[in-house]
Amino acid sequence: MVTVNEAKHLIVTQAAILPTETRKLGDSVGYVLAENLNAPLSLPAFRQSSMDGYAILHSDITALGTGLKLKGESKAGQTDLEILDSGLAMRIFTGAPVPDGATAVVMQEHTRIENGMVFIDEFPVPEGKNVRRIGQQIMAGTVALTAGTYLSPGGIAFLQGLGITDIQVCRKPKIGLLITGDELLKPGEVMVPGKIFESNSGMLAAALKQEGLGEVEIGYAADDLHATIEALEKLVEKNDIVLASGGISVGDYDFVGDAVKAVGADTVFYKVRQKPGKPLLFAKKHEKLFFALPGNPASSLVCYYEYVLPAIRKMTGRTDLFLKALQLPIKYGYAFDGERDEFLKASIADDHVIPLDGQESFSIRSFALADAIIYLPVTQNKVAAGDLVEVHLLPF
Numbered sequence: 001m002v003t004v005n006e007a008k009h010l011i012v013t014q015a016a017i018l019p020t021e022t023r024k025l026g027d028s029v030g031y032v033l034a035e036n037l038n039a040p041l042s043l044p045a046f047r048q049s050s051m052d053g054y055a056i057l058h059s060d061i062t063a064l065g066t067g068l069k070l071k072g073e074s075k076a077g078q079t080d081l082e083i084l085d086s087g088l089a090m091r092i093f094t095g096a097p098v099p100d101g102a103t104a105v106v107m108q109e110h111t112r113i114e115n116g117m118v119f120i121d122e123f124p125v126p127e128g129k130n131v132r133r134i135g136q137q138i139m140a141g142t143v144a145l146t147a148g149t150y151l152s153p154g155g156i157a158f159l160q161g162l163g164i165t166d167i168q169v170c171r172k173p174k175i176g177l178l179i180t181g182d183e184l185l186k187p188g189e190v191m192v193p194g195k196i197f198e199s200n201s202g203m204l205a206a207a208l209k210q211e212g213l214g215e216v217e218i219g220y221a222a223d224d225l226h227a228t229i230e231a232l233e234k235l236v237e238k239n240d241i242v243l244a245s246g247g248i249s250v251g252d253y254d255f256v257g258d259a260v261k262a263v264g265a266d267t268v269f270y271k272v273r274q275k276p277g278k279p280l281l282f283a284k285k286h287e288k289l290f291f292a293l294p295g296n297p298a299s300s301l302v303c304y305y306e307y308v309l310p311a312i313r314k315m316t317g318r319t320d321l322f323l324k325a326l327q328l329p330i331k332y333g334y335a336f337d338g339e340r341d342e343f344l345k346a347s348i349a350d351d352h353v354i355p356l357d358g359q360e361s362f363s364i365r366s367f368a369l370a371d372a373i374i375y376l377p378v379t380q381n382k383v384a385a386g387d388l389v390e391v392h393l394l395p396f
């Protein structure tokens with residue numbers, strides 16, 4: 001049996017970053033950049049107006065109400081503009097090129113047009129007012145984004161704006177799920193007394209989907225050693241990570257531990273000093289990782305968030321591996337006996353964290369209502385209302 005921290009340490013040190021691949025920028029959200037990218041052009045690439053109004057020479061405006069002769073127009077997308085001379089104003093729109101010679105743009109709300117003249121009701125007009133400078137966001141040739149950057153929609157937009165179409169990212173792991181248990185019915189099957197509609201496949205597939213891993217191979221095995229080995233072998237062959245659900249405790253029909261050995265994986269640890277999720281097993285075969293998650297749904301999901309997710313993130317090149325953690329006051333007092341650290345399904349409201357009803361490991365309804373997990377180490381087995389506790393935010 002290892003501690004929570006030992007288990008986490010073993011997992012993130014054993015998980016290795018996957019090789020890189022080239023992807024279309026538009027298909028790269030949620031991936032991690034595997035190369036340093038320099039800006040091929042400056043942004044903005046030319047002086048742009050940030051307002052609809054009039055381009056002028058700021059030095060022409062010597063008093064409130066200075067009149068300038070209106071000459072020409074610059075609209076967005078314009079490529080051929082004449083130089084603006086002193087004494088003139090050019091009609092201009094947001095995003096349009098500021099003509100050479102002009103040193104500022106006055107927004108149209110601060111102007112009046114009378115007889116072909118533009119009167120500027122603003123004084124003084126500072127140089128550069130309402131003009132986006134060349135390279136104000138980034139200069140050509142400088143570092144745009146560095147290897148290791150997680151690509152958010154903002155990152156995609158930034159690189160697309162630089163004209164970049166293909167990038168090098170860390171590959172994401174292929175994941176296989178093995179669902180074990182004789183009592184399990186798949187969605188749509190006919191309910192029979194003694195059976196249950198299994199839900200761990202949907203739960204884990206959904207959690208993986210949220211992490212950008214939409215294609216998951218799912219295998220099923222009855223509570224039988226040979227069936228479990230066979231299903232496991234298939235999944236291990238094609239995937240980087242295999243998650244098994246159920247069959248990892250000490251019952252006569254729990255075969256996953258033996259099957260893991262039979263496929264040649266080395267167990268790194270079995271059992272973590274925690275509740276729920278004690279019988280978690282972590283094994284490795286070369287670079288492939290294997291997690292045997294306990295069948296109880298809440299145990300399985302806690303183990304996914306606390307251990308599997310960091311491994312996935314490490315393999316995809318991310319450096320923020322764990323759920324975001326913060327300290328919050330707990331709404332109600334909570335106490336527990338025993339030697340195991342506890343993870344509680346919880347929700348956050350009014351700057352407090354609330355432990356939810358239904359903390360049993362079979363109870364998944366509380367997870368349906370949770371947006372966080374409270375982590376209470378055994379050293380903190382009695383907390384009073386208002387005490388600070390460690391809270392892990394679920395990904396949303």
Ligand SMILES: Nc1nc2c(c(=O)[nH]1)N[C@H]1C(S)=C(S)[C@@H](COP(=O)(O)OP(=O)(O)OC[C@H]3O[C@@H](n4cnc5c(N)ncnc54)[C@H](O)[C@@H]3O)O[C@H]1N2
Nearest residue numbers: 181198199200201246247248249254278293294295296299
């Ligand atoms: N004598 C002992 N018994 C148990 C111990 C122990 O230390 N000594 N540990 C308990 C703990 S803690 C857990 S957690 C469970 C883990 O059991 P398994 O991983 O072997 O899981 P199963 O026995 O197959 O199933 C447990 C529970 O979960 C339900 N289940 C299984 N698969 C699914 C699924 N795909 N979808 C929904 N629900 C599922 C299953 O029907 C059982 O109710 O062991 C304790 N026992």
Ligand code: MOO
Nearest residue numbers: 276277278299361
């Ligand atoms: O580890 Mo179990 O998950 O306490 O029910």
